Amino acid sequence: MATPDDEIAATDTREAIMEATFRALKRRGYSDLRLRDIGEEMSMTRQVIHYHFDGKRDLMSSFLEHIIDQYEGSVDVGSDADPRTELDARIDQCLFGPDFEEFSHWDRMKVYHELFAHARNDEEHRETFTEHYDRIRGSIVEVIEAGIEQGVFRDVDPVRVGQLITDMIHVARERRLALGHEDAPEEMRASIDDFVVERLCIDEES
Amino acid sequence: MATPDDEIAATDTREAIMEATFRALKRRGYSDLRLRDIGEEMSMTRQVIHYHFDGKRDLMSSFLEHIIDQYEGSVDVGSDADPRTELDARIDQCLFGPDFEEFSHWDRMKVYHELFAHARNDEEHRETFTEHYDRIRGSIVEVIEAGIEQGVFRDVDPVRVGQLITDMIHVARERRLALGHEDAPEEMRASIDDFVVERLCIDEES
DSSP states (O other): OOOHHHHHHHHHHHHHHHHHHHHHHHHHOSTTOOHHHHHHTOSSOTHHHHHHOSSHHHHHHHHHHHHHHHHHHTOOOOTTOOHHHHHHHHHHHHHHOOOBTTBOHHHHHHHHHHHHHHGGGOHHHHHHHHHHHHHHHHHHHHHHHHHHHTTSBOSOOHHHHHHHHHHHHHHHHHHHHHHOOTTHHHHHHHHIIIIIIHHHBHHHHO | OOOHHHHHHHHHHHHHHHHHHHHHHHHHOSTTOOHHHHHHTOSSOTHHHHHHOSSHHHHHHHHHHHHHHHHHHTOOOOTTOOHHHHHHHHHHHHHHOOOBTTBOHHHHHHHHHHHHHHGGGOHHHHHHHHHHHHHHHHHHHHHHHHHHHTTSBOSOOHHHHHHHHHHHHHHHHHHHHHHOOTTHHHHHHHHIIIIIIHHHBHHHHO
């Protein structure tokens, strides 16, 4: 029977594997990544990877979940925050932070955007990625739905507007990473406000 | 002295090299591309590549210019078209077309987006790419400036709004290519209208 100590150990091991995956992806990129590269980034024997994960695709799926959890878990709004406050916090989170221990926001985003780009060349990876992408977009869509329900947002199509905001966040990060436009995230934050959120909010235009 | 026939021959040769470059990029991707791969896609000897271009970077710069020229040259508006019509035509062009001979719009966009993504890992390529990217954004910015001058668009910051429209176009193509969201360009077309162009136009809101 698993004891609480065993569970902590298993969580720690998975956490160590996730961090090793980050380092390996940063170093090698996704297409050339082998499980042994991840093993080389760990102090443990790489057999633990095979014990915890059923191959590269399974590991990558957990890895994407891990990144998303870090973002979702660190959105700092109370459960009674109004939808506008929560929407703002989520957009800021996706554009600007958070930093975790050894990996900055942009270290993580570099890896995330490489995983995104790689989906164009690999049908299996695309499937894994799309599952997780839906969850990322979903958290924006949910806040918009809540806002409409509470009467603070206009009665828009929440999926369409959620997709638009997700797209705007994505492209600003992409442009910073690919072309080095350092101010793209701040510029986009202002544009999301002026062109989308302001129109979404019922109060601000009345 | 170069005769008109020589000039036509030189233009044809460069055109043939551009098409061979497309095929080679589609087949091998940018990072592994060697000039000899382009040579293999041509019926001519690959020495003509070295005669016309001073290495991979010079060729890629011409290649980017070639793609942009195809887009700019095929925007089908008269010189006296009003800014709104021209803006619409340019956005449609970037999102949906045109097809040229053996390469469809999406064949070309796949290559273009790979060149964009590659800029994140290669400082020299980034420099070349950025020059051409500025021209792409510039043609949208110019139409907005003309519209403001003619009093049909509001007095916005043309560079900021031009960048936003360029970003929105980019991310819709990217999402279609990477995640296979076939309807992303059509959805984005509607969003650009509803959230940006409609607010830009003075008539529509008065």
